Amino acid sequence: MDSLTQIVLGAAVGEAVLGRKVGNKAMLYGAIAGTIPDFDVFASHFTDTVSALAIHRGFTHSVLFSVLFAPLFGWLVSRYEHFKDFKGWSWLFFWAFVTHPILDAHTTWGTQLFWPMDLRLAFKTIFVIDPLYTLPFLVFLILAMLQRRTSKKRRVYNTIGLVVSSVYLLLTFLLKWVAFNAFETALTDQKISYLQLDTRPAPLNTILWSANAETEDAYLLGNYSFFDSKPIAFESYPKNHALLGDLVENEKVKRMIAISEGWYTITQEADTLYFNDLRFGLLSMKPNSQNFVFKYSITVDATGEVVFTEMPKGKRDAKKLLSELWTRLKGN
Structure with missing residues (x-):
């Protein structure tokens, strides 16, 4: 805390x-x-x-x-x-x-x-x-x-x-149980087959909840408010774990995967790979956002050492997220 x-x-x-x-x-x-x-x-x-x-x-x-x-x-x-x-x-x-x-x-x-x-x-x-x-x-x-x-x-x-x-x-704990059941029901109703489901409260409240659902090739991210009147919508984020290539055998990469409990995606921008920890969601409620709360660039220095660098988060991102959270909290 x-x-x-x-x-x-x-x-x-x-x-x-x-x-x-x-x-x-x-x-x-x-x-x-x-x-x-x-x-x-x-x-x-x-x-x-x-x-x-x-x-x-x-x-x-x-x-x-x-x-x-x-x-x-x-x-x-x-x-x-x-x-x-x-x-x-x-x-x-x-x-x-x-x-x-x-x-x-x-x-x-x-x-x-x-x-x-x-x-x-x-x-x-x-x-x-x-x-x-x-x-x-x-x-x-x-x-x-x-x-x-x-x-x-x-x-x-x-x-x-x-x-x-x-x-x-x-x-x-009771609120989490209610939210978990809502996500579980939504996945069933939408005939989505998933491997595991993880839920957490959105920032600053316990009315709006977020979920990650793992499928074979992607993670589905969704939000649910106790004031919702419409079905839960899930957005798909490809795992792209194969982009790591031989780096997957590196000890630091293995440790990052363990730290994230396996909830991660790999994205590529230009020639740089990014490790996105999905446990903490996104800094935006907008569809298809790639602005993850914890995003790390993966580089290899001159000595061959793998280096993870956390991407900075701006104050504008936080202010914008608060506004979007308040709107989403009131229901979809």
């Missing part, structure tokens, strides 16, 4: 663990702890694109990281804070650390919660930024923050924030 959401979650968890004993400092340290797992993004400054993608939401988003580093941070804080309870601070950091990847596991990218096991949990029930999850949570956290440390209202407000956000998170 986005940084603000993780800060709010970490602060609320910190309050639940130590708020009665240390007041707003529990929220402060919880908020800090809630951001620490995302420090793995700095790996992109020290390694290549493929390795950085593999590292992202890996070790720092695991139960093992929480178990190993919570006592370390707990010890450091207990050394200089007036409240010297090492166990209390360790529990605060542990729960703030471990709830971070648990929440991230509900997104499309998912997390390697059980690292070093090669297993990425991705329930794909919520977008990385969802105002309906974050804003109510934030309001109740602020209300709790404004109360005295010993006030009963403080704990009540914080508990309400945690419960409301958790209930919404559970609700997204």
Whole structure:
């Protein structure tokens, strides 16, 4: 999830663990702890694109990281804070650390919660930024923050924030199930034979959903809003995996295919090949768009090394997408 959401979650968890004993400092340290797992993004400054993608939401988003580093941070804080309870601070950091990847596991990218096991949990029930999850949570956290440390209202407000956000998170599973059934029915009604079906919420909401359906030679992409009145329309995107040629045996290419979970297409523009990760869809709702959210050029440098370079996304693309999403969300 986005940084603000993780800060709010970490602060609320910190309050639940130590708020009665240390007041707003529990929220402060919880908020800090809630951001620490995302420090793995700095790996992109020290390694290549493929390795950085593999590292992202890996070790720092695991139960093992929480178990190993919570006592370390707990010890450091207990050394200089007036409240010297090492166990209390360790529990605060542990729960703030471990709830971070648990929440991230509900997104499309998912997390390697059980690292070093090669297993990425991705329930794909919520977008990385969802105002309906974050804003109510934030309001109740602020209300709790404004109360005295010993006030009963403080704990009540914080508990309400945690419960409301958790209930919404559970609700997204039901919404995903409804959307999945809608896509499945549409494919059946249109007599489309498919190998597998993958669904996820569109950006910023859980009303509009997107789907990828794999066929023998192509992927079908479609959108469904709970306000739709017309049948779901699917657009076909050829796999073009054969364009990789001998590159398919390259280790970096294999790793990218694994990272994308096999949901990818290859396109060619001039003499350059592009790897398109279909899990995150398109930056446009217009038909036949080739503007994928995650698109990487594939080049070979002078040493023969395969290089993946992520194509930049412009602010205009984001603004245009928001407008198109709002229109599509209201129904087809």
